[in-house]
Amino acid sequence: MERLRRMFYPESVAVVGASANPQKWGFSALHNLLQGKFPGKIYPVNLSRDQILGVPCYKTLGEIPGKVDLVMIIVPPENLTQAIDDTIRKRAAGVVVLTAGLGEVSEDGKQKEAELAAKLGAAGVEGLGPNCQGIFCTQSRLFAQYVFLFPEAGKISLLSQSGNVGASTVGSCLFHGVGFGKFINYGNEAMTPVHELLDYLTLDPDTSVIAIYIEGPKDGRAFFEALGRATVKKPVVILKGGITEAGSRAVSSHTGAMSGRNEIFFSACEQAGAIVTPNLDEFFFAMVTFAGQPIPKSNKIGVVTWGGGWGVLAADECARCGLDLAPLPEDLSKSLGEVLASRWSRNNPVDLATSGGNRALTKSLELVAKDPLYAGVIHIGIGIALGAKAMVDQSFFLNAPEQAGLRELFIKGSAKVDEYIANAVIRLSHELDKPVLVGSDLASVPGPDNVAWRILKQDGRVIYPTPNSAARAMNCLVKYGSFLRRKGLM
Amino acid sequence: MEVIDKAVREKRKNLTEFESKQLLSQYGVPVTRESLVKNAKQAVAFAEEMGYPVVLKGSGPELMHKTELEVVRLNLKNAREVRQAFKEIKARAGKKLKGCLVQEMVKGRRELVAGLVRDPQFGPCVMFGLGGIYTEILRDVCFRVAPITEEDALDMMNEIRGKKILDAFRGMPPADKKLLAQALVGLGKLGVENSSVKEVDINPLLLSLEGKPVAVDALVILA
Numbered sequence: 001m002e003r004l005r006r007m008f009y010p011e012s013v014a015v016v017g018a019s020a021n022p023q024k025w026g027f028s029a030l031h032n033l034l035q036g037k038f039p040g041k042i043y044p045v046n047l048s049r050d051q052i053l054g055v056p057c058y059k060t061l062g063e064i065p066g067k068v069d070l071v072m073i074i075v076p077p078e079n080l081t082q083a084i085d086d087t088i089r090k091r092a093a094g095v096v097v098l099t100a101g102l103g104e105v106s107e108d109g110k111q112k113e114a115e116l117a118a119k120l121g122a123a124g125v126e127g128l129g130p131n132c133q134g135i136f137c138t139q140s141r142l143f144a145q146y147v148f149l150f151p152e153a154g155k156i157s158l159l160s161q162s163g164n165v166g167a168s169t170v171g172s173c174l175f176h177g178v179g180f181g182k183f184i185n186y187g188n189e190a191m192t193p194v195h196e197l198l199d200y201l202t203l204d205p206d207t208s209v210i211a212i213y214i215e216g217p218k219d220g221r222a223f224f225e226a227l228g229r230a231t232v233k234k235p236v237v238i239l240k241g242g243i244t245e246a247g248s249r250a251v252s253s254h255t256g257a258m259s260g261r262n263e264i265f266f267s268a269c270e271q272a273g274a275i276v277t278p279n280l281d282e283f284f285f286a287m288v289t290f291a292g293q294p295i296p297k298s299n300k301i302g303v304v305t306w307g308g309g310w311g312v313l314a315a316d317e318c319a320r321c322g323l324d325l326a327p328l329p330e331d332l333s334k335s336l337g338e339v340l341a342s343r344w345s346r347n348n349p350v351d352l353a354t355s356g357g358n359r360a361l362t363k364s365l366e367l368v369a370k371d372p373l374y375a376g377v378i379h380i381g382i383g384i385a386l387g388a389k390a391m392v393d394q395s396f397f398l399n400a401p402e403q404a405g406l407r408e409l410f411i412k413g414s415a416k417v418d419e420y421i422a423n424a425v426i427r428l429s430h431e432l433d434k435p436v437l438v439g440s441d442l443a444s445v446p447g448p449d450n451v452a453w454r455i456l457k458q459d460g461r462v463i464y465p466t467p468n469s470a471a472r473a474m475n476c477l478v479k480y481g482s483f484l485r486r487k488g489l490m
Numbered sequence: 491m492e493v494i495d496k497a498v499r500e501k502r503k504n505l506t507e508f509e510s511k512q513l514l515s516q517y518g519v520p521v522t523r524e525s526l527v528k529n530a531k532q533a534v535a536f537a538e539e540m541g542y543p544v545v546l547k548g549s550g551p552e553l554m555h556k557t558e559l560e561v562v563r564l565n566l567k568n569a570r571e572v573r574q575a576f577k578e579i580k581a582r583a584g585k586k587l588k589g590c591l592v593q594e595m596v597k598g599r600r601e602l603v604a605g606l607v608r609d610p611q612f613g614p615c616v617m618f619g620l621g622g623i624y625t626e627i628l629r630d631v632c633f634r635v636a637p638i639t640e641e642d643a644l645d646m647m648n649e650i651r652g653k654k655i656l657d658a659f660r661g662m663p664p665a666d667k668k669l670l671a672q673a674l675v676g677l678g679k680l681g682v683e684n685s686s687v688k689e690v691d692i693n694p695l696l697l698s699l700e701g702k703p704v705a706v707d708a709l710v711i712l713a
Contacts, residue, residue: 220609263632268634
């Protein structure tokens with residue numbers, strides 16, 4: 001574990017196969033270390049260059065005067081053995097092998113991977129890859145990677161067998177303004193196995209949510225046991241690739257993993273308390289939900305919606321997931337009746353039937369959230385500012401010069417409503433220690449005019465694009481809560 | 491386990507039904523009352539002792555697919571029927587017949603399946619679901635990595651789509667979930683403790699008229 005820690009919080013990084021050609025991975029690797037403002041020492045290793053991007057080069061790893069904690073290798077497969085031998089001699093803590101063309105293409109490649117892994121294992125050096133895009137750690141400003149992604153520091157760490165699935169997940173976090181912790185792309189898993197990386201993240205104080213994209217573990221039993229150690233400390237969200245026969249064939253040429261019997265894989269993950277998600281969308285929403293919301297204490301959920309159909313869809317999805325839309329207690333129903341227009345639903349979902357301004361909208365949310373019956377709330381209908389803007393932009397009437405005052409009133413007034421609700425969501429969620437999830441098609445897309453998003457992201461929250469996605473994210477929280485209660489941890 | 495060691499010594503790929511049930515019973519799986527007999531006289535004697543109706547099944551290491559080989563006779567109500575059945579089975583099985591299994595005839599309409607598989611990635615895993623012909627048609631089964639707890643076993647009963655089969659239904663009592671859980675936990679233990687067992691298939695695991703699970707047929711495959 002100490003070696004892995006040194007790998008993610010290194011004092012020095014060497015790039016073997018650093019290149020001055022911007023079209024090569026050996027260039028990107030060095031470039032991104034600089035771009036990410038890595039505070040430690042950076043040593044490019046290149047036979048013919050004196051410097052690249054202003055950083056002095058060394059002809060070999062051995063020539064580097066000081067110690068090297070982390071080595072990145074981007075050399076052709078035939079030069080890999082030499083690079084690994086040099087890494088071992090340099091007593092590095094770990095090595096990230098970006099080189100591709102080994103176990104994922106041939107049996108010979110598999111053999112070679114195994115030989116290199118044995119060498120590293122005997123020398124006590126951690127190894128990621130081959131066939132990966134690298135790693136990053138926002139807390140140490142280490143961006144030892146090919147991809148061009150530099151998120152702010154956050155609580156989510158991702159273990160990904162695939163580089164691009166990992167990159168698109170990190171990319172989604174960047175897009176929504178959610179921070180990220182560590183990204184570990186382990187490719188062919190020839191060296192340090194995924195269960196040891198998982199154990200490291202379990203113990204890592206900078207990680208509070210673990211996400212895993214996996215095509216097939218090398219050692220399922222060890223993975224299962226590591227999952228069990230992780231889930232009692234922090235939530236683990238899993239996306240599995242290669243669950244159909246066509247997908248499995250793609251896996252074997254992608255990372256060379258055995259994708260195995262999926263029903264057993266899924267059962268094992270859930271048995272160990274992990275949350276299994278079916279696709280990239282839900283994978284992303286599950287991890288950010290865990291990072292931004294408290295865990296609910298039961299499966300009783302209240303839904304508050306500005307419009308009826310959204311509430312119906314949310315109710316359907318909640319029921320499908322096994323969430324309990326418990327009926328409104330009598331006193332709550334009475335209090336709601338006092339703030340809402342008479343056409344409201346008198347039921348859970350609480351359908352406001354588009355009634356009310358600030359007071360009705362925030363008060364109804366507050367009343368439901370504060371009722372001890374409900375362990376969490378889904379609110380649908382934020383993002384009024386964007387709706388108002390669309391209306392104002394298109395309306396022939398409102399665009400007339402003499403309507404400037406009314407235009408202003410619409411835009412400013414609706415922005416105020418979003419601001420009220422967004423702040424109420426944050427305040428109530430913290431005050432009551434309950435998850436409050438907000439769904440809205442309009443407001444789910446970040447942008448400068450998106451008032452609700454701007455406020456909520458400050459608190460690490462996202463806006464879910466559909467009532468269904470909000471309900472499913474809530475279900476992930478509820479499932480984990482029930483696991484913790486079963487273990488006597490909540 | 492003695493029955494396993496013996497079969498391994500004899501280089502066999504599986505245990506007979508009788509041996510399989512002996513093993514399962516040691517791990518807390520309820521099995522049919524039965525006895526292995528050499529001739530019709532012994533068969534009648536055991537049937538009389540146990541009470542009618544009984545089931546007669548041809549037994550021998552080469553008689554794996556008994557139904558297909560037509561060496562099973564159900565619902566035999568008296569000594570005459572037992573003797574007749576013994577004669578028929580002997581005629582069908584020929585030299586492969588090493589004896590006959592005389593078994594209590596368990597009445598019940600709800601067929602479940604339980605078993606153990608050794609997954610190449612996760613090792614021994616307990617399986618549970620709908621049994622009989624529905625195992626293949628509906629594939630309504632679920633898995634847990636062994637060893638499992640009683641709570642895991644109850645979870646499994648809740649996980650299958652056809653979980654209502656375990657409730658009180660059309661005059662049938664609810665399944666004895668405690669006994670069922672004990673059987674599933676036992677299967678997991680069996681898998682963890684016996685690395686030479688590759689697979690266990692209990693199909694059907696019948697729910698009796700009282701709702702108690704009974705392994706009516708069972709096969710242990712060796713690694």
